[in-house]
Amino acid sequence: MPDFRHDTARLTLRDWREEDWPIFFAVTNTPAVMQWLGGVADTAGRAALRARIEAYRADHGHTFWAVERRDDGALLGFCGLKRSNQPGGPQGMMEVGWRLREDAWGQGYAKEAAAASLALAFERFGADEVIALTVQNNAPSWGLMLRLGMERREDLDFDSPDFDPANPRIIAHAITRAGWQASMP
Numbered sequence: 001m002p003d004f005r006h007d008t009a010r011l012t013l014r015d016w017r018e019e020d021w022p023i024f025f026a027v028t029n030t031p032a033v034m035q036w037l038g039g040v041a042d043t044a045g046r047a048a049l050r051a052r053i054e055a056y057r058a059d060h061g062h063t064f065w066a067v068e069r070r071d072d073g074a075l076l077g078f079c080g081l082k083r084s085n086q087p088g089g090p091q092g093m094m095e096v097g098w099r100l101r102e103d104a105w106g107q108g109y110a111k112e113a114a115a116a117s118l119a120l121a122f123e124r125f126g127a128d129e130v131i132a133l134t135v136q137n138n139a140p141s142w143g144l145m146l147r148l149g150m151e152r153r154e155d156l157d158f159d160s161p162d163f164d165p166a167n168p169r170i171i172a173h174a175i176t177r178a179g180w181q182a183s184m185p
Contacts, residue, residue, distance in 0.1 A: 003015050004057075004062075004065060006065075006116055006120060007070065008112050008113065008115075008116045009112065010069060010070055010071070010109070010112060011067055011068065011069060011070060011076070011109060011112055011113055011116070012067070012068045012070055013065040013066070013067055013079060013080060013113060013116060013117070014065055014066050014068060015057070015065065015066070016053065016054070016065070016066050017066070020066050020075055021050060023075045024066070024075060024077065024078070025041075025046050027075065027076075027077070027101035028077050028078075028099055028100070028101050029041050029046065030101075030102060032102045033077075033099065033100075033101065033102055035138075036134065036135045036137065036138040036141065036163055036164055037099070037163055038162050038163045053078070056081075056082045056083070059083075060081075060082070060083060060125075061125070062080060062081040062082070062120070062121075062125055063080050063081070063082060064078040064079065064080040064081070064082060064097055064098075064099070065078060065079065065080040065117075066078060067079050067098075067100065067109070067113050069104075069109070075101075076100050076101055076104040076109055077098065077099045077100035077101050077104065078097075078098065078099050078100075079096075079097070079098040079099075079100075079110065079113035079114055079116075079117055080096070080097070080098075080117050081094060081095065081096055081097075081117055081120065081121050081125065081127075081130070082094075082095050082097065083095065084131060084133070086133065086158075086160055086162075086170065087160065088158045088159060088160055089133065089156070089158045089160065089170060089172075090131065090156045090158075090172070093129065093130075093131050094121050094125070094127040094129065094130045094131070095130065095131050095132065095133065096114055096117050096118055096121065096130050096131075096132050097132065097133075098110050098113060098114055098117075098144075100113075105140075110144055111144055111147060111148065114132075114144065114148055115148060118130055118148065118175065118180055119180075122177050122180050122181075127177065128176065128177050129174055129175070129176045129177070130150075130174065130175055130180075131153065131156060131172050131173065131174045132145045132148075132150060132172070132173045132174070133170050133171070133172055133173075134170070134171060135163045135164040135167065135168075135169065135170060135171070136164075136167055136169040136170075136171050137164055137167055138164075142171060142173060145173035146173070148175065149175055149179060149180065149183040150173035150174055150175045151173060151174060151175065151179070152171070152172070152173055153172040153173060153174045154171075154172075155172075156172035156174070157169060157170060157171050157172055158170050
């Protein structure tokens with residue numbers, strides 16, 4: 001499989017390099033970033049995440065790619081595409097997801113990377129619909145879903161104690177190919 005790289009105005013979404021992993025975990029495996037993702041991951045949790053990300057690419061040709069800021073090469077986190085596979089939730093649907101370091105929040109990087117990922121989903125990977133999932137209390141994440149033109153899909157909501165045990169409801173948003181095309185300038 002050829003190396004993947006996709007540039008946006010300020011970011012590069014690309015395949016992972018071995019040297020990315022320690023940096024990624026140092027900047028994203030923090031209490032603030034992991035608040036709605038089940039908490040700070042231990043060694044086994046970090047290894048499992050890496051294995052899942054690498055398997056997504058091997059199995060489907062897309063994954064949650066490394067997100068690098070173009071002007072200084074800083075690794076900001078990940079963003080990209082996978083097939084939904086959370087137990088109890090929708091299975092096999094194209095899913096967009098992101099996780100960025102705290103000092104990258106509020107600067108439009110997540111929206112820029114997620115919009116690029118959605119474009120890739122529809123234009124390169126042939127998706128008819130893309131979903132995004134988050135815990136009910138993660139307002140910044142579902143707010144971004146709305147800013148991306150996604151709509152609530154309550155029919156896809158489910159419960160999972162893996163992310164926010166106090167409120168296990170996982171909420172879904174989705175956008176169709178037609179909805180994405182209509183939102184393009």
